[in-house]
Amino acid sequence: MRATIDPQKDYYSILGVDAEADAEEIKTAFRALAKRYHPDSEEGDAEKFRQVQEAYDVLRDPARRLAYERQREAMGLTHTVPFRIDGWVSASTLPVLDSEQLLYVMAEISPRHHREAGKQPLNLALVIDRSTSMRGTRMENVKLAIHEFIDALKPEDRLAIVAFSDRAEVIVPSVLGTEKRRLHAAVSRLVPSGGTEIYQGLVAGLEEVRRYIGGRYISHVILMTDGRTYGDEELALFEARRAASRGIGISALGIGEDWNDAFLDALAQAGHGLSQYISAPSQLQQLLQAHLRGLSSVVVRDLDLAIKLAEGVQLRSIYRVRPHIGSLPRPEGTPIRLGHLGDEPVAVLMELIVPPGPPMGEHRVVRLEAEGLAGESMQRVRVRHDVMVTFTTGDVPPQEVPARLLTTLARLSVYRLQEKAWTMLEEGDSRQATVLLQSAATRLFDLGQRELARVAMLEADRVAQEGMPSSRGRKQLRYGTRSLTISPNGPDDSRS
Amino acid sequence: MSDEKQGEKIICPTCGAENLPGTLFCTECGIYLPSGGPLRTEPLPEEQESVTSRRWVQEAAMHTNHLVGVTIEVLQSGRRVPLALDEGKEIFIGRLDAVHGIFPELDLTNDGGLEHGVSRRHARIYAKNGVCYLEDMDSTNGTFLGDERLTPYLPYELHDGDIITLGTMRLRLRLHRRPA
Numbered sequence: 237m238r239a240t241i242d243p244q245k246d247y248y249s250i251l252g253v254d255a256e257a258d259a260e261e262i263k264t265a266f267r268a269l270a271k272r273y274h275p276d277s278e279e280g281d282a283e284k285f286r287q288v289q290e291a292y293d294v295l296r297d298p299a300r301r302l303a304y305e306r307q308r309e310a311m312g313l314t315h316t317v318p319f320r321i322d323g324w325v326s327a328s329t330l331p332v333l334d335s336e337q338l339l340y341v342m343a344e345i346s347p348r349h350h351r352e353a354g355k356q357p358l359n360l361a362l363v364i365d366r367s368t369s370m371r372g373t374r375m376e377n378v379k380l381a382i383h384e385f386i387d388a389l390k391p392e393d394r395l396a397i398v399a400f401s402d403r404a405e406v407i408v409p410s411v412l413g414t415e416k417r418r419l420h421a422a423v424s425r426l427v428p429s430g431g432t433e434i435y436q437g438l439v440a441g442l443e444e445v446r447r448y449i450g451g452r453y454i455s456h457v458i459l460m461t462d463g464r465t466y467g468d469e470e471l472a473l474f475e476a477r478r479a480a481s482r483g484i485g486i487s488a489l490g491i492g493e494d495w496n497d498a499f500l501d502a503l504a505q506a507g508h509g510l511s512q513y514i515s516a517p518s519q520l521q522q523l524l525q526a527h528l529r530g531l532s533s534v535v536v537r538d539l540d541l542a543i544k545l546a547e548g549v550q551l552r553s554i555y556r557v558r559p560h561i562g563s564l565p566r567p568e569g570t571p572i573r574l575g576h577l578g579d580e581p582v583a584v585l586m587e588l589i590v591p592p593g594p595p596m597g598e599h600r601v602v603r604l605e606a607e608g609l610a611g612e613s614m615q616r617v618r619v620r621h622d623v624m625v626t627f628t629t630g631d632v633p634p635q636e637v638p639a640r641l642l643t644t645l646a647r648l649s650v651y652r653l654q655e656k657a658w659t660m661l662e663e664g665d666s667r668q669a670t671v672l673l674q675s676a677a678t679r680l681f682d683l684g685q686r687e688l689a690r691v692a693m694l695e696a697d698r699v700a701q702e703g704m705p706s707s708r709g710r711k712q713l714r715y716g717t718r719s720l721t722i723s724p725n726g727p728d729d730s731r732s
Numbered sequence: 733m734s735d736e737k738q739g740e741k742i743i744c745p746t747c748g749a750e751n752l753p754g755t756l757f758c759t760e761c762g763i764y765l766p767s768g769g770p771l772r773t774e775p776l777p778e779e780q781e782s783v784t785s786r787r788w789v790q791e792a793a794m795h796t797n798h799l800v801g802v803t804i805e806v807l808q809s810g811r812r813v814p815l816a817l818d819e820g821k822e823i824f825i826g827r828l829d830a831v832h833g834i835f836p837e838l839d840l841t842n843d844g845g846l847e848h849g850v851s852r853r854h855a856r857i858y859a860k861n862g863v864c865y866l867e868d869m870d871s872t873n874g875t876f877l878g879d880e881r882l883t884p885y886l887p888y889e890l891h892d893g894d895i896i897t898l899g900t901m902r903l904r905l906r907l908h909r910r911p912a
Binding site: 330336339589629642 | 736737738739740741747751752753754755756757760761762763764827828829841842843844845846
C-alpha cells in the first residue's frame, strides 16, 4: 500500500472534485480521469495518471483523507469550506394524505470564520443625487455621511464619486483609498441644483467601476437619491442587470419620501444589493458604514443557491428572510443569486407543496446546494443540505415547529400581507387592499410592533377613503416589515 | 391508496379562507392557524391576581440532608427532567436561542414554551446552604410559585412538590436529597 501523502498537492483539484465530495463522487471522478490518462489511451499521460492515482489513494481512504487534511491545515493550506447550511422544517414527520400539503423549509447559510476573510479590496462608486430637492440639510447630511465613508476606506480600496442631476458628472474618477483629501474636497464642493436623471448617474458610476473590475476586487455601486427619474427607469434597470452579470453589485438608498420605492427595489434586486429607506438623516451615516463593513468582510462571493426538488414537490414561494425580508427573483430552473456572504448569515424561507400520496418512509423533499467563490484564491466551494421528511400512514407524533422557523414565518407573513395590499391597489381593488392592510395592522400588534401597526391602520384608512396611501406611510410599512427579523437586540426589536 | 388519510383544507377561523393542510399562517389574513390567535410572548391577558403573603426567605435554613438534584416535571407534556443541583450550581429555565447565546439547562421550546409565554431567560433555580431557591429573571409573563407572582430577582424558597408556573406553563419540582 502506497504511503505517500503530500500535503502540498491539491488532491481535490487533481480529481476535479470539491473538498466536500463524498466517496461516490471521488470514485466516479477517479474512474473518468484514470480512463482518460491511462498510458494506453489517446490522451495517455503517464505522469498525470500517476498523480490521479496518488490523489485517489489518499482521498478514498477516510483515515488517510483525514490525515491529509490535517497536514494541510497545519500548513495553512486548508480546504475547509468557509460556510455552512443549516435547515429547519415545519414538520419532520408528515401523514400520507390524498391531497396536497404544505411544508415550510428555512435554510440559513452562515460564514465559518476563516483566516482569509476580509482581505478583498473594494472597487466602489458612490452615485449621488444633487438635484434641487436635495438642498439644505438633506445634502448636508449626505455629505457628512460620505466624509465618514471616505475616512473608513482602506488604502487598497478604490472609490469614484459621481454626482447627477440633469446630467451626470464624475467629480472624482476611481482613485485609491490613499487619496482621501481629493475625495473629501470634491464632496465638500457639491451644490444642489437641477433635475433628476438617475440613468445618467448610474451609467457614469458603472463606467468608473468597470475600469477596475476583476481580480479580487469586490465591485459595487451605491446610489443615493431623493427623487424620481422620468422615462429612463427601464433603461436604468437594463444597465443594472448587465452590470450584475459582470459581477458589479448595486445598492440603492432612498432619502425622504418622494422616490420610487418599486424602482429602487428593482435596481437593488437586479444588482443583488441592498435597497433602503432613509427617513431620518442620522440613519445614512450608520447605514453607509455598515454597508462598507459588510462589503469589506465578504467571505464568499457570488453565492448561489440551487434548489433541487424531489419529484412531484413544488416550490410555491421563496423569500429571503435574513438579514432582512425580501422577495427573490427566480428565473425558472436556475440557481438563485443571493449576493455576497459576509459576517451576517443569509437565510431563505420556502413554502413547498408536497404532492398527494407520497411514499412511506423517510425521503428527501429537497436538496439545497449553496455555491460560491471563497477566499483570496477565489476557489469555487459548494455545500449541500438535504431536507428529509418521514411520511407515515400511522399516527403522526406531536411535533413542535422549531421556534426560529415559527417566529421568522410570522414576520414574513406580515410582510407578504402588506405587499399583497399594494399589488391589489395597483390592480384597482382598493377594498381588498384595505382589508389586507387592516389584517397587517392586527398582526403587527400581535408581534408587539405598535408603531408599525399604527402606520398600517392609518394607511388602511387612507386607502379606504382616498383610494391611495401616503407616500411616507407606504415606505414605512414596506421597509419596516422588511427589517422585522431577529436582530441582535431580540426578536421584537424594530431597531435594526 | 386506502391507507392515505383524508387531506382536509384548513378553514381560517377569522376570514374563512381555505388553506392547504400544513399551513401555519393564513394566506389571506396572516393569522396563526394552530392556535387561531396571536403568536407571541408579549404579556398575556392579566389573570386574577390573588394577593398572598410573600414567602421570601429572610434567613437561610440549614438542612442536614444535602441537596443533590431536582426533577422538573413539565405538566403540559408530562416530560420529566432530572437535573443535578449541587451547592453553587444554577439551573436556568427558558427557551433555547442559539443566535443570542441563550442555552438554558431546561429548554421548554419543545414543550410549547413559546405558546405558553415562556421567555428565553425566564427563571433560575439554585442551591445555597442546602436550600433550593427560585428566582424570576424579569420574564415577560412572570413566574408564579403557587398563586404568588414572584418579584423579579428576589429568591423564593422552594420545597419538594412545589408547582411553579412560567407564563402559563406549569412545572412540578421534586427535590432530591441524600443524608450528610
